[in-house]
Amino acid sequence: MPNTQTDRKAFRRFLRGIAVIAASLTAQSCVLNNLEKSDPAAMVGDLPSTWTAGSSTIPSDAVSGWVDDFGSAKLAELIREAALNNFDLSASLSRVLQAEERADIAGADRLPSLTTGIRTTRSQNLRGAAFQTVRANNFNFNLDLSWEADLWGRVKNLRDAELDRVTAEANLYEAARLSLAANVAKTAFEIVESRQQIALIRSNLSSLRTNLEILDSKLEAGDADDQTALEISLSRADIARAESNLLAEQRQNDAAKRVLETLAGRYPSGTIEGLTGLPRVKRKIPGGLPSELLLRRPDLLAAEARVDAALKELAASRKALLPAIAITGSTGTATTDDFGDLGNVQNLVWSIGQNFTRPLYQGGRLRANIRLDEEEKDGLVATYAETALTAFREVETALAAEKYLIGQVAALEKASSEARRSEGLSRSQYEQGLVDIITLLDSQRRAFDSQSALLAARLEFLQNRVDLYLALGGDFDHPMVEK
Numbered sequence: 001m002p003n004t005q006t007d008r009k010a011f012r013r014f015l016r017g018i019a020v021i022a023a024s025l026t027a028q029s030c031v032l033n034n035l036e037k038s039d040p041a042a043m044v045g046d047l048p049s050t051w052t053a054g055s056s057t058i059p060s061d062a063v064s065g066w067v068d069d070f071g072s073a074k075l076a077e078l079i080r081e082a083a084l085n086n087f088d089l090s091a092s093l094s095r096v097l098q099a100e101e102r103a104d105i106a107g108a109d110r111l112p113s114l115t116t117g118i119r120t121t122r123s124q125n126l127r128g129a130a131f132q133t134v135r136a137n138n139f140n141f142n143l144d145l146s147w148e149a150d151l152w153g154r155v156k157n158l159r160d161a162e163l164d165r166v167t168a169e170a171n172l173y174e175a176a177r178l179s180l181a182a183n184v185a186k187t188a189f190e191i192v193e194s195r196q197q198i199a200l201i202r203s204n205l206s207s208l209r210t211n212l213e214i215l216d217s218k219l220e221a222g223d224a225d226d227q228t229a230l231e232i233s234l235s236r237a238d239i240a241r242a243e244s245n246l247l248a249e250q251r252q253n254d255a256a257k258r259v260l261e262t263l264a265g266r267y268p269s270g271t272i273e274g275l276t277g278l279p280r281v282k283r284k285i286p287g288g289l290p291s292e293l294l295l296r297r298p299d300l301l302a303a304e305a306r307v308d309a310a311l312k313e314l315a316a317s318r319k320a321l322l323p324a325i326a327i328t329g330s331t332g333t334a335t336t337d338d339f340g341d342l343g344n345v346q347n348l349v350w351s352i353g354q355n356f357t358r359p360l361y362q363g364g365r366l367r368a369n370i371r372l373d374e375e376e377k378d379g380l381v382a383t384y385a386e387t388a389l390t391a392f393r394e395v396e397t398a399l400a401a402e403k404y405l406i407g408q409v410a411a412l413e414k415a416s417s418e419a420r421r422s423e424g425l426s427r428s429q430y431e432q433g434l435v436d437i438i439t440l441l442d443s444q445r446r447a448f449d450s451q452s453a454l455l456a457a458r459l460e461f462l463q464n465r466v467d468l469y470l471a472l473g474g475d476f477d478h479p480m481v482e483k
Contacts, residue, residue, distance in 0.1 A: 064181055066475035069465075070279040075188060078264060078274075079181045085265025092169075092176040099169040103162035109155045112147035142332040149325045157316035164309035168302040175298035180263065182470045186463045187260045191274040193459035194253035197452060201246045204448045208239045211437060211444075231437045238441055278458055281465055285402065286476050297391050297473030303384040310377035317370045323358035391471065398468035405461040412454040419447040 064083075067076045083089060119140045124133060150156055212235040219228055260274065261267040294300070331350040359366060426443035429435045469475060 064177075065478060066469040067181065067185070069282050069475070070185070070462075071282045072275060072279040074273075074275050075185060075279065078188060078260070079184050082180055082184045082264045083177060086180055086263060087265065089173075089176050089180055092173045096166065096169045096173050099162065099166040103159060103166050106155075106162040107159040109148070110150055110159065112145055114143070114145050116143045117141075136336060138334070138336055139338075140332060140334045142330055145327075145329040147327050149327065151325060152319040152322050154316045154319035154322075157312040157319065161309040161312040161316070164305045164312065168305035168309065171298040171302035171305065173298075175302065178298060178470060178474065182466045184260065184263050185466050187256055187263065188275050189278060189459055189462045189466075191253060191256045191260060192276075192278050193455050194249055194256060195274075196278070196455050197249045198246065198253065200448065200451055200455070201242055201249060204444065205239065205242045205246065207444055208235060208242060208441075211235050211440065212239060215437065227436065234438060234441055238445070278462060281462070283476075285399065285468070289399075289476060290479065292479050293472050293474070293476070294391055294395060296479065297471075300384075300387050300391055300473075303380070303387045307377065307380045307384050310373065310380045314370070314373040314377055317366070317373045320366050320369070321359060323356060326355040326357070328353050328355065394471035395468070398464055398471050401464045402461070402468065405457065405464055409454070409457045409461055412450060412457050416447070416450040416454045419443070419450040423447040 064079060067079055119138075119142070121138045122135065123138075124135045148155075212232065215228060215232045215235060219232065257270075257272065257274070258267060261269065261272045264272060266272050329350070329352040331348070333344065333347040334349055335344070335347045423440075423443045423446070426435060426440045430437060430440045
């Protein structure tokens with residue numbers, strides 16, 4: 001700070017000059033500031049304007065609370081384990097932390113920069129006709145300060161854009177957490193269904209082999225007729241097809257186990273235990289499910305945050321055309337005598353200055369940056385609209401599919417019951433000689449197909465319910481909450 005009356009007057013004139021410049025240019029920032037107040041949802045056109053959720057947050061229970069609807073403690077345990085050990089989820093969390101650090105870096109430009117250093121130089125000159133050698137030593141200790149006044153909020157825009165990216169990454173982390181839980185559940189259900197299919201195929205194989213043994217015994221006893229050879233051939237074909245189906249199911253079961261191990265971070269231990277059976281959904285979809293639940297969907301919130309960031313970067317690019325004021329100051333000591341004299345107060349020197357600049361010509365770089373940011377903003381708005389439409393479609397598809405699947409499961413349960421009854425009757429009649437083995441094989445095939453289709457439909461129903469939770473961004477009970 002100046003320590004003489006003349007210096008203080010000069011310093012006050014310096015500050016007044018800054019104030020006059022700032023006041024004369026303030027009007028130019030009014031139009032630019034309007035860019036920061038745009039509603040990205042309104043830009044899309046037909047989408048509801050109430051989708052702006054920048055001041056809201058996703059309830060943590062909504063992301064995983066839906067697991068309780070399946071009433072399986074083992075499933076909840078698998079999902080918790082995956083959340084702790086999954087590498088993709090850890091990578092997503094790392095991106096959130098990286099975004100936070102980038103926001104800190106962007107915000108640092110709003111603060112003064114302070115540096116210090118010690119500089120020593122030694123010079124030598126030749127003077128006079130005799131070329132006398134003159135050496136000089138210079139020792140300097142400096143404490144330098146520089147600060148660019150953020151008159152138009154350009155640096156603040158850039159910092160706020162990075163904060164919006166933090167919000168986007170945080171929502172993508174929640175989306176990854178929800179997707180991970182859904183994938184664990186669907187894979188666990190698939191393993192159970194595959195295991196049940198394997199048991200069903202083995203039971204069917206046992207019946208088919210029994211039939212073939214009866215035919216072989218009949219052939220060996222000499223009781224075979226012209227039809228017996230055909231019956232034996234059909235039985236062997238059915239057995240071969242069942243063995244092929246068994247191998248295919250075992251392959252799928254083995255692959256699903258590896259997927260579940262990978263999701264839970266256990267691969268390749270091979271020790272993961274799945275569910276003991278397919279769970280039953282404990283609750284129906286509530287009537288009058290509020291559409292506001294969709295507003296908490298993490299990928300939609302992330303898309304909105306990206307649009308917000310693009311708007312702020314566009315505002316910053318336009319403000320780069322405006323003048324800038326930088327203040328610099330320096331204090332320290334300087335001496336040509338001895339290095340130890342740097343600590344002498346009598347050698348104290350200081351300086352302060354201002355730098356007023358306005359871009360005139362940079363080869364079109366600044367204008368190109370504005371156009372680039374406008375195009376990026378338009379692209380992100382389109383992505384936001386597509387994400388919103390996808391969210392609506394996925395919810396409606398899952399809701400409609402649940403109704404159809406409930407009917408399908410009910411029909412297959414009836415078909416399976418009748419097919420098993422038909423199989424029992426045909427076996428009894430075959431043993432009495434009332435029907436041939438072809439009729440028995442056909443009834444067995446019908447019974448197997450109906451039971452297999454029933455298992456597949458039950459799996460599809462459970463996976464569709466998981467897809468509904470995924471489409472809604474969580475359970476039925478936790479809407480967005482205000483920050």
